Amino acid sequence: MSKARISVYRKGVAAVALSAALAGAFVATGPLGTLQDARAEAVRVTPPQQAVGFADLVEKVRPAVVSVRVKGTPKADADGGPRFVGPRGFDQLPDGHPLKRFFRDFGFEPRDDQNGSRQAKRPKKNRPGHERPIAQGSGFFISEDGYVVTNNHVISSGDAFTVVLDDGTELDAKLIGSDPRTDLAVLKVNDPKQKFTYVAFGDDNKIRIGDWVVAVGNPFGLGGTVTSGIVSARGRDIGAGPYDDFIQIDAAVNKGNSGGPTFDLSGEVIGINTAIFSPSGGSVGIAFAIPASTAKQVVDQLIKKGSVERGWIGVQIQPVTKDIASSLGLSEDKGAIIASPQQDGPAAKAGLKAGDVITAVNGETVQDPRDLARKVAAIAPGEKAKISIWRNGKSEEVTVGIEAMPQDPKLAAAQGGSQNDESVTLDSYGLTVVPSEDGKGLVVTDVDPDSDAADRGIRSGDVIVTVNSQEVKSVNDINKAISEATKAGRKAVLLQVQRNDESRFVALPLDIDQD
Template identity: 60%
Template sequence: MEQQKNSKTRDRLLAAGASMAIAAAVGFGAVTTGTAPVFAEAVSVQAPQVPSFADVVQQVSPAVVSVQVKSNIQPANDESGPFGGPGGFNDLPDDHPLKRFFREFRGDGNGDGGNGAPGQWREFRRDDSKPGPKRPHGPRPVSQGSGFFISEDGYLVTNNHVVQDGQNFTVVMDDGKELDAKLIGTDPRTDLAVLKVDGGSQKFTYVDFADDSQIRVGDWVVAVGNPFGLGGTVTAGIVSARGRDIGAGPYDDFIQIDAAVNRGNSGGPAFNLNGKVVGINTAIFSPSGGNVGIAFAIPASTAKQVVGELMKDGSVERGWLGVQIQPVTDEVAESLGLSAAKGALVSEPQADGPGVKAGIKSGDVITAVNGKDVAGPRELARMIGGIAPGDTVDVALWRNGKSETVKVKLGELPSDQKQASVEQPGPVEPGTLADLGLTVTRADDGKGLVVTDVDPDSDAADRGIQAGDVIRSINSVEVKDTKDVTDAMKTASDAGRKSVLVQISRDDNTRFVPLPIAKG
């Protein structure tokens, strides 16, 4: 009996052991066979590594500062103007839809709140302004931006629109230390300014300008600045384009980047991966006022030249040629017999300017200065602006179908350039220029023909010629009657040209309009 009982117990234990082995096999997904289980490896991708900006940022950050500006100018009374005062929106009930709309649009009455019209170029001057509370006396905060040291003794660069209207300037270092600064000089035309910090025996970490001629579209850039008052903020992107003209002034030649810049980045640097400044962040394009990936920086080459002059003299002197200019289009080039649409067309030499004294005339095309080709009006403005007043330059012209060179002693660019005056003519003898779709009459001063009517289906109408315009010349030949016009057109046609260049005066301004020659 005892032996039989032991046998049954042994069988139960063997059965239990088999059940545990099966359960283990089900639970762990494999039956042990006396060797260690084999598992699949974790996913690992061998991909090119994006370069880190940490080393660059660590080196350049101490040179980048926040710039705080204060002014004694008091803010405008929010109760005045078209939105306030008697009869204004302030007289409406608080819950009136129009009053709510304009309150929100204006940022609750404190400036524009950073809101702009859709598709509007937004200069940081507009975005950076942060009006403070009204104070009866003493300076108040008016703006803040960014800047960076360019010398160990405390010279630093920022934007002109950051410091304009300011009386007191404070620089906040990367470590939070605040130092007073004084304004050395500004250049509104390029939107640059130089401040100086007196640090005593302290030597400041500073950065240098890059050779921006070596910058290529697609190169990495790192922007460091003070967006929304958040000092020491770093963003990265690439150079999106070069040579951008955004209508800010005659020296537009911006570098476009897609590194995120916002209010407060104004005047801050954009670095290359070697820690050199390739540009100074100045403007953005944004429908909302915030970053959308389109920012514009002043090129290092421009900044280096201007900043050097500001540090030396506190101002910038530029050469002045004294001519109004416009681009040379394909039609203009063809009408003048130029082989390519390059250069700057002189629409009007300014009275008593250096150009007119040297013999430059309306209709001339400036093709080179001191042997350097002129691609267009912007290039000419930069070339002349980079030459000191009083210097004599060789100006190559295309005139009457051939090249010639004149020597011009440059003047100093005046603060307010005067426009050449044109006497207002009156009608005398009406006539028609059927081939051009124009009805004209002689000017009472005998210089040109007044347009009295324009055929709406004519090429002249398509190119913007209006009644009241004065035709001064055709292909640089002065016209006094309709015969002068037809003779000039025949001469151009005999020379194999397809159009003529018509000099038009309107509202004391002069421009050239190419008009096709009718085929007979």
């Protein structure tokens, strides 16, 4: 009986051992083992040693941050607060529209030049020539001899300026220069007896989304206020201008913070607070700062010249979408396509034309139209730039003489055309067109609302000027361009469309069933 028990026990041990060996082999070499070995590990980050707080940083930089008080003739929106970012196009709504009244009630008003008629209707309460406080904002010293950086919209309506130091000392300042395009301005405090604590611009290209930042300013007149947060995003375009490249932060920024600095943890200025997104007029955790790299270039010119001189080549441009890239044979949807070169402008003189895609400037890749605008603007007028373009399916290089940007550059007017009775329907694209009276292009008289053309914004009255950079005067010209694109293996054709003196490009998918 005991032998039987021993035999059973040994068999059990052997079975267990065999099962374990098989299981090990299965995990190591079998299907389950393969899945386990290939499975990626979950993300884990070793937490950094957290600082006790920002007190040491604030103690060093706060004396360099000032409040800016502005006096002058009162005007609408001259409160020195951050610019409010409202929905695009709300200011084009009729005056009696309820949405327009709603946004205006919350501070979303067009600024001075767009709101002149409303200002003119308001009774003047001040005596002629009598100045009163009209705005307050923030600023900071960038030199020990008293140069102060702030926002243009803080000082734009003022005639007299006062800088209030952290200890409450008030000093008169004069305006050195301002730049509305980037919303920057420089003031100068003249006090030869005093050397001011100042801060330096840092390298905003080194900051990452999630990095800590500290904002110091004068919200609601409460000077020396400190808030903290993180970098929420980079490269934000808020529709403020062609050079939009804002840093988004979630540190609390309110009215009066405009012109104040945003610091990294080393005490360098990586941004200048300029705008907030807010339906209530107060901070909701979305604020925008001008990058230090942009500010430094502008401020240096303002101090040296009192104004900013930018390079200009005279082109109307638009983004290269995937459809446009496909229609032109580009491998990537990067660059800026020329919708219209200005007549007698630098680009036109160099031979650039509508349909060319600018891919690089002086060897630096152009990502999009904003990137092109910044790159060209940074080149001094009088210099020459090597512009890389994509034309007719191949890359070329053109040398363009950079000129100074005009105060109010006007783009070349698009050629329009009236309709006649020789209409032709392009069924594949849902378009009905007629030749224009001047023989330049085809006028769209009807658009199928369910067509690709309608989806891409083409509408009656538009003028199709070129197809794949070839001028068109008849439907035969369009069919020829489509046939050539099909033979080249393109998935779309590129139409140059003019509307209301503006030109743009639209990529339409090719009809794959077409012969």
